[in-house]
Amino acid sequence: MKKIISTILLIALGSISLIGCSQNAITNNKKSNSDKLAIVNKEVMISAPDGLPAIAISKLAKEKPIIKDGYEVTYSVEATSESLSTTVMKEEPDIAIVPSNMAAIAYNKTSSYKIAGTVGMGSFYLVSTEDINDFNELVGKKVGNTGKSLTPDITVQTVLKEKGINVDDIDFNYVNSASELVPLLVTDKLNTAFVPEPALSALMEKNKDIKIIKSLNDGWKEVANSKQGYPQSTIIIKSDFAENNQEFVEAFLGQLSNSIDWANDSTNNAGEYAKEIGVTTDPNIINKSMERANLKFISVKDMIEDYNSYYQKLYNFDPKTVGGTLPDEGIYLVEE
Template structure:
């Protein structure tokens, strides 16, 4: 009996020692698991998602201890909801949404621009400059929204009599393209990559002017107007400065790669959920105007852009002009 008890005691002690040896390893694994920080990154379907295509597809390590989750939002409404609920740590949004997010949440800041204006004035009529639009019917998207406001600002700067124009508004570029392709209307402002699809369907369509170039000329600016903006949660940026700086550097590299490797960019974009066909993306990259510029180098351009939107309708920037704290400091 004593021998049996002795054996049982030895077994219990042995199991305890084994458990003691395994425990630190398990705890260490658990600590490592808990140490990984998940980062939610969202972008809208279209050009902004092409900017992150290489990052989302190849998912390189930005900084040890961070797990990046990329999401392509299929509609402006879903993108807005995600941002306003502060579910995104980093997001690429239309630039006016950056102002709205700052004013409404006080917790998103502009880190940089990922795309300048990608809209173009196109026509099958005898039009060679913006001034020639007087008396014409012109197709455009989003009445009272930022594409419309930007167009009207440029038209005013070129002294076009707006009352002489008949604007034909549709909700999206996908609705505008068929009208221009079948020449139900002959003139309009179309963004890439929808423009490339249009020119394939209607080879007679010619590009009259880049809206971004027209903005440059009207506002005496080097870059044009910021169409797409990368925003970062302020508290996330404060707590993860090294990661954010590294991510922005990689984002810049991703955009540079997309511009140099348009075919691969189209293929990558499809794989991450962008709805535009890869061949259209490939052909559109030359005019897409994807470019990364840090916020600190775009402050004057943003302030000017926001002021024009504000003067047209205060709701377009969230009810008030954002102050200088909207820009992510170094």
């Protein structure tokens, strides 16, 4: 009888042990599944065009710091303005750095993006090998510029007109890009032009006679009564993404500001970082251009008046430059 009882007890204890192991296995399995779920990060796509805007994010794109736990960020550098425009109009990036007029077009055409801030003020400069001291001395001269009827041209013409200069008395020579402008100034086919950074630094390396006459951004400050000048590059964020990921957006903008400060302070490294993320400009030229690149992060709340003025002037020139309609206050990503 004792043997029977002992046997029953052993069986019972074995069963309890097995149940315990089974329960532990289930618990561990649940924990394992829970851990797997926890490491599935939310994907965030950030795009910028080749050039100064990409330099603004170069530290972030190369070092890939964690902006906020639970998010995986992918950075892309678009080779052309056309490819950048296409990806934005398809609403692919959650965050993008774009020309400021493209921010208005994206808002008017998609209703999906809002302006979070500026990452670069005007970086165009009037340069010449001739004895010129100001904009009014361009009358009667042949002057190079990029993008006829596009924002560089509109900005130049607006400043000149506001200063009472008849632009019809200036012989503008237009090319598609700054890279096409540089050889003309190097070979003296042109003596005077409006040239942006970093192309300006490349030009000054090749033609030691080139002198900087005046910053177009300074000219804009004078005619628009602006403290900062005109917003050349703008950071836009999808409205729904910003609303549903406020902590990430706030953290990212802080990191972006730090990245820009780093690029301005680390002129020996900025070029190499930019090269590693796909910027095509020579690293040494980038390093030399930082002094005049005018990269800076300014929150949209401190730029609304400047944007309104800028968009009004673009709209007055040609409504199509801002998407056909002057953008309303809803374009700005500000706390209500």
